[in-house]
Amino acid sequence: MEEKKLILNGKRLDGRNPDELRNIEMKVDVVSRADGSAEVRFGNTIAIASVYGPRSLFPKHLQEPEIGIIRCRYNMAPFSVKGERKSPGPDRRSIEISKVTRNALEPAIFLEDFPRAVIDIFIEIIQADGSTRVTGINAASLALAAAGVPMRDLVAACSVGKIDDTLVVDLTGEEDNYSKADIAFAMLPSKNEVTLLQMDGILTKDELFQLFDLAKKSCQKIYEIQKKVLREKYKVSE
Amino acid sequence: MKEYALELIEKGKRIDGRAFDQFRKIEIVRNAIKSADGSARVKFGETEVIAGVKIGIGTPFPDTPDQGILIVNSEFSPIASPEFEAGPPGEDAIELARVVDRGIRESKAIELEKLCITPGEKVLSVFIDIHIINHHGNLLDAAALASIIALLNTKMPKVEGDKINREEYVGNLPIAHLPINISVGKVGNFLIIDPTFEEEKILESKLCIAVREDDKICALQKQGSRQIKFDELEKMIDLAIEKSKELRRLCQQEH
Amino acid sequence: MREREIILPGEIIDERKGRKIGSNVYLEGNNVYSKVLGIPKISENEISVIPLAGVYIPRVGDRIIGTIIEVEVSGWLVDINSPYFAFLPLAEGVEEFVDLERVDLSRFYDIGDLIYCRIFKVPKSKIVQVTMKDYLARKLYGGVIIKITPSKIPRVIGKDGSMINLIKNKTKCEILTGQNGVIWIKGEKKDRAIEAILTIERESHFLGLTEKIERMLS
Numbered sequence: 001m002e003e004k005k006l007i008l009n010g011k012r013l014d015g016r017n018p019d020e021l022r023n024i025e026m027k028v029d030v031v032s033r034a035d036g037s038a039e040v041r042f043g044n045t046i047a048i049a050s051v052y053g054p055r056s057l058f059p060k061h062l063q064e065p066e067i068g069i070i071r072c073r074y075n076m077a078p079f080s081v082k083g084e085r086k087s088p089g090p091d092r093r094s095i096e097i098s099k100v101t102r103n104a105l106e107p108a109i110f111l112e113d114f115p116r117a118v119i120d121i122f123i124e125i126i127q128a129d130g131s132t133r134v135t136g137i138n139a140a141s142l143a144l145a146a147a148g149v150p151m152r153d154l155v156a157a158c159s160v161g162k163i164d165d166t167l168v169v170d171l172t173g174e175e176d177n178y179s180k181a182d183i184a185f186a187m188l189p190s191k192n193e194v195t196l197l198q199m200d201g202i203l204t205k206d207e208l209f210q211l212f213d214l215a216k217k218s219c220q221k222i223y224e225i226q227k228k229v230l231r232e233k234y235k236v237s238e
Numbered sequence: 239m240k241e242y243a244l245e246l247i248e249k250g251k252r253i254d255g256r257a258f259d260q261f262r263k264i265e266i267v268r269n270a271i272k273s274a275d276g277s278a279r280v281k282f283g284e285t286e287v288i289a290g291v292k293i294g295i296g297t298p299f300p301d302t303p304d305q306g307i308l309i310v311n312s313e314f315s316p317i318a319s320p321e322f323e324a325g326p327p328g329e330d331a332i333e334l335a336r337v338v339d340r341g342i343r344e345s346k347a348i349e350l351e352k353l354c355i356t357p358g359e360k361v362l363s364v365f366i367d368i369h370i371i372n373h374h375g376n377l378l379d380a381a382a383l384a385s386i387i388a389l390l391n392t393k394m395p396k397v398e399g400d401k402i403n404r405e406e407y408v409g410n411l412p413i414a415h416l417p418i419n420i421s422v423g424k425v426g427n428f429l430i431i432d433p434t435f436e437e438e439k440i441l442e443s444k445l446c447i448a449v450r451e452d453d454k455i456c457a458l459q460k461q462g463s464r465q466i467k468f469d470e471l472e473k474m475i476d477l478a479i480e481k482s483k484e485l486r487r488l489c490q491q492e493h
Numbered sequence: 494m495r496e497r498e499i500i501l502p503g504e505i506i507d508e509r510k511g512r513k514i515g516s517n518v519y520l521e522g523n524n525v526y527s528k529v530l531g532i533p534k535i536s537e538n539e540i541s542v543i544p545l546a547g548v549y550i551p552r553v554g555d556r557i558i559g560t561i562i563e564v565e566v567s568g569w570l571v572d573i574n575s576p577y578f579a580f581l582p583l584a585e586g587v588e589e590f591v592d593l594e595r596v597d598l599s600r601f602y603d604i605g606d607l608i609y610c611r612i613f614k615v616p617k618s619k620i621v622q623v624t625m626k627d628y629l630a631r632k633l634y635g636g637v638i639i640k641i642t643p644s645k646i647p648r649v650i651g652k653d654g655s656m657i658n659l660i661k662n663k664t665k666c667e668i669l670t671g672q673n674g675v676i677w678i679k680g681e682k683k684d685r686a687i688e689a690i691l692t693i694e695r696e697s698h699f700l701g702l703t704e705k706i707e708r709m710l711s
Contacts, residue, residue: 036546054548054576065618092332099329100460107465108502110519110528114550115618117576145502148547148642150517150528153503181344183458190503193465197445199458200340205475208455212471227501230530234499234545234698 004178006163012175014043018168021158021218026138026229028146036147038229040139042170044129049139051147053119068114072102074136076125082173097133104137104157104186104196110150119149130173131159137186137196138222145230154226155195156219157186160211162203167210169218181207185215189223244440247425253436254283259477261432264488266383268391275404276392276411280384282432284374286318289366289384291392291411295355295402296363306353306361310339312368312381319373335368337459338382338419341448342366344456345417348389352412355397362397364389364411375435378446378461379485382419387489389413417456418485420478421446424470429477438462445471447478451486455479499545499698500527506540515541531644532698545698549575549643549673551612551621556629558638558671561606564599571608574640574673577621581610585624607633607677609669636667636679639687641694643674648697649690656703660689663710685710 006013016022022043031037034050057063074097078085101123123136134157141155159171161182168175176182181201187194243253256262262283270279276291296307312335314322342348353362366388368381392411396403423433423441433441443466448457455475460466500506506518506525514520517529518540527533531544551573559579563570568582583591587601602608610630614622641649649670650657661668666680678686689706696702
């Protein structure tokens with residue numbers, strides 16, 4: 001792959017500083033039929049999440065006697081990617097992302113409050129420009145809260161990585177392609193617990209931990225936006 | 239069984255008497271599968287996996303016209319566990335294959351530039367297929383070790399035009415780095431290495447780390463539905479870096 | 494913390510200070526946190542949160558409106574607007590002696606029938622049980638049912654029934670509220686009653702709601 005310069009004069013191709021998030025928009029209750037839903041945008045990446053449940057789970061053998069279960073499906077719409085159309089349906093990448101997304105949300109939910117039942121979480125990426133899975137997780141977290149699902153905390157997520165020799169947050173699609181390393185990170189901000197951690201690339205241990213700190217700070221910013229959006233939706237009128 | 243495992247761990251012991259940072263008995267058979275171009279059969283205690291490598295001819299990706307292709311697949315065969323069902327790979331098999339792939343790919347273990355036949359048209363494909371034979375915990379580390387050892391003993395068949403000639407071998411697959419996967423689990427106040435099947439059920443969290451021989455990290459995957467305390471990440475990663483050296487020594491024997 | 498301020502999952506409500514841990518909250522260390530998006534309810538004795546959304550999870554003693562969905566061998570299966578179905582055993586549904594060989598149980602409750610009943614058993618891994626042996630329990634004839642967020646039923650009822658009585662008086666409808674979020678309405682002006690109820694559901698956490706409803710129904 002040819003070398004492409006992603007950082008010029010300390011700024012990224014879209015003009016951002018290395019530790020700057022893209023423009024973020026979040027909306028709750030966008031799907032009226034769902035029990036809870038949200039749309040989240042990070043720059044040009046758009047994810048919509050719907051939550052259904054807790055609801056009855058059949059066939060019975062899928063039920064857990066003491067706790068509820070979560071099912072999660074991450075999907076990219078065929079028109080969401082740049083370039084060639086993405087063939088519809090789950091591919092291996094989407095299946096893995098569905099799994100780690102579920103694993104990222106489970107620690108936040110009080111599964112024991114709805115034994116034998118299920119919560120279904122669906123995430124659709126309708127426009128993809130990098131960091132899609134973390135955008136999906138941010139949306140799913142809002143949707144769960146809007147649905148009244150009992151949770152220990154909201155889940156906030158972001159991507160961090162190394163492009164050229166600089167450590168950055170919230171990678172675009174292009175930055176991800178040319179990155180030396182990228183990390184998908186999600187946490188329960190007020191519990192200081194990590195629920196999603198995936199990395200690929202090459203990093204020294206020092207670089208890794210600098211990126212963890214950057215991810216944690218950025219998740220805190222995202223968390224504040226999530227909370228603001230939920231409050232505003234239900235603002236008390238005087 | 240898992241309540242018992244938990245009880246023991248709280249007392250500082252494991253069911254099989256191992257130390258918390260000790261691997262089970264590891265057995266390696268190189269070139270176990272004669273029909274493969276490279277292979278390894280690896281056991282971590284009762285867990286058993288086979289990695290088989292097949293070389294083929296393929297078309298390069300447009301953005302890397304002069305590089306060979308790596309494809310990693312894994313099958314959780316129903317022979318290995320009462321929980322595995324026949325059929326296409328499920329999410330666990332897919333996750334395992336993709337994590338093993340990342341460790342190998344990101345570490346640049348295989349010198350893919352040396353697998354080019356005609357730039358932009360024809361390159362060699364390296365297929366690694368991981369077959370689980372017995373699931374007794376820690377499939378990921380065993381699968382990754384089997385894969386890298388299989389790669390180390392892979393012989394390159396001769397390429398004649400559009401065909402592969404396995405009657406003649408022209409040297410070994412060029413391997414430049416040795417990534418090793420170590421999964422670290424947390425129970426109570428303890429970090430444990432190489433969890434058995436029962437131990438995996440009681441882990442509070444599990445992080446898989448792929449480490450290269452220069453101690454650089456090339457892949458991370460938090461596994462399972464629990465959380466990891468942010469402040470524990472460092473200890474887990476340090477332990478993985480330390481333990482990776484032990485497994486790497488096993489790779490390098492007989493080489 | 495003022496009444497009517499929204500709290501989010503994971504936010505601290507207060508220190509425990511010896512109070513009872515009520516519904517939709519959890520204790521970590523000495524602090525009581527909210528589990529849900531809702532309105533905190535703090536008293537001298539108890540801390541809880543009224544959720545602004547969420548499904549009905551059955552509790553013993555709740556009076557609910559259910560729909561018969563199956564006639565079984567020794568009772569009836571009931572949809573109680575919850576991820577959990579309920580069972581009305583024969584002995585809890587019928588006073589008289591029933592000869593099962595001769596009598597078809599649908600004679601008493603048939604598929605589609607609406608009942609106002611009480612939850613009397615919520616066993617851990619088994620099916621919830623309801624009973625009609627309650628002085629308020631009865632079959633509901635005619636009318637329609639609507640479903641709202643269960644946690645908003647108290648708001649529909651109002652303090653000492655003030656809100657529900659307001660609606661009943663102004664619309665001259667019969668209205669029954671189930672703690673499972675199901676409301677039964679019967680009467681000519683039921684559409685106005687329904688409109689008022691749905692407004693309460695939407696604006697349940699707003700101040701000045703009672704006056705608004707009064708204006709709507711005049």
